Amino acid sequence: MPEAADRDREKMAAARAAALRVRPGTRVALGTGTTATLAIRAIAERFPHGEGIEAVASSRATEALARSLGWPLRSLEEISSFDLMVDGADEVTERLDVTKGHGGALFREKLLARLTREVVLVVDSSKMVDRLGARAAIPVEVVPFAQPVVRRALVDRGLRPDLRRGPDGRPWLTDNANELLDVRPPAPLADPARLDAELRALPGVVDTGLFVGLVHRVIVGHADGSVEERVAPGKPA
Numbered sequence: 001m002p003e004a005a006d007r008d009r010e011k012m013a014a015a016r017a018a019a020l021r022v023r024p025g026t027r028v029a030l031g032t033g034t035t036a037t038l039a040i041r042a043i044a045e046r047f048p049h050g051e052g053i054e055a056v057a058s059s060r061a062t063e064a065l066a067r068s069l070g071w072p073l074r075s076l077e078e079i080s081s082f083d084l085m086v087d088g089a090d091e092v093t094e095r096l097d098v099t100k101g102h103g104g105a106l107f108r109e110k111l112l113a114r115l116t117r118e119v120v121l122v123v124d125s126s127k128m129v130d131r132l133g134a135r136a137a138i139p140v141e142v143v144p145f146a147q148p149v150v151r152r153a154l155v156d157r158g159l160r161p162d163l164r165r166g167p168d169g170r171p172w173l174t175d176n177a178n179e180l181l182d183v184r185p186p187a188p189l190a191d192p193a194r195l196d197a198e199l200r201a202l203p204g205v206v207d208t209g210l211f212v213g214l215v216h217r218v219i220v221g222h223a224d225g226s227v228e229e230r231v232a233p234g235k236p237a
């Protein structure tokens with residue numbers, strides 16, 4: 001695991017490389033989190049006047065950031081497909097399956113990723129894992145009324161769900177006013193697509209932080225400023 005200062009340099013290197021993929025007029029979906037924030041700032045530095053870039057944000061936090069940078073944001077009413085999404089991740093495998101949602105924005109992030117031609121994730125090297133569920137819990141967004149029922153169903157499947165709470169001890173709410181269960185599997189996942197489908201089939205589950213087959217490219221930063229780009233199997237380089 002890299003030291004915090006190295007991790008910051010790694011994130012910055014990845015963020016700068018992702019910003020180079022944006023062109024004037026690109027329709028871009030903006031992710032959420034510390035690394036996505038660096039990438040958004042790097043894009044704004046490259047295009048201080050917007051240059052026709054049209055963006056939709058995946059969270060209120062990103063919306064506030066984009067507005068503070070003078071970025072005219074669009075809604076899904078106005079644009080519903082994107083050339084590029086730039087976002088972070090919590091875990092990334094060799095196949096570019098990922099876990100996201102530590103920051104709680106997983107539903108909107110996954111929706112935007114599904115509407116995007118090229119999903120590019122920016123990460124530091126600590127995020128690379130052999131299997132999902134190895135180092136991060138899997139966030140699952142749940143309708144509050146159904147949360148106790150979903151939680152019991154997860155326990156029955158041998159999973160360990162923890163209700164995410166805010167500093168006041170109350171359930172933490174997503175931008176969609178839903179609750180989050182941080183779910184730990186008994187062992188790292190051999191088949192994340194199957195678990196994703198099983199969880200999404202439970203009434204009350206809005207979505208999970210498992211992104212399987214949705215990501216095209218992952219940019220891993222290095223502390224010396226260089227980056228390594230990985231392309232998902234079967235996706236164009």
Ligand code: A5P
Pocket residue numbers: 031032033034035036087088089090100101102103104105106109
């Ligand atoms: C937000 O909900 C998440 O999906 C983030 O993109 C993810 O947690 C990575 O965040 P950091 O870049 O802050 O590690």
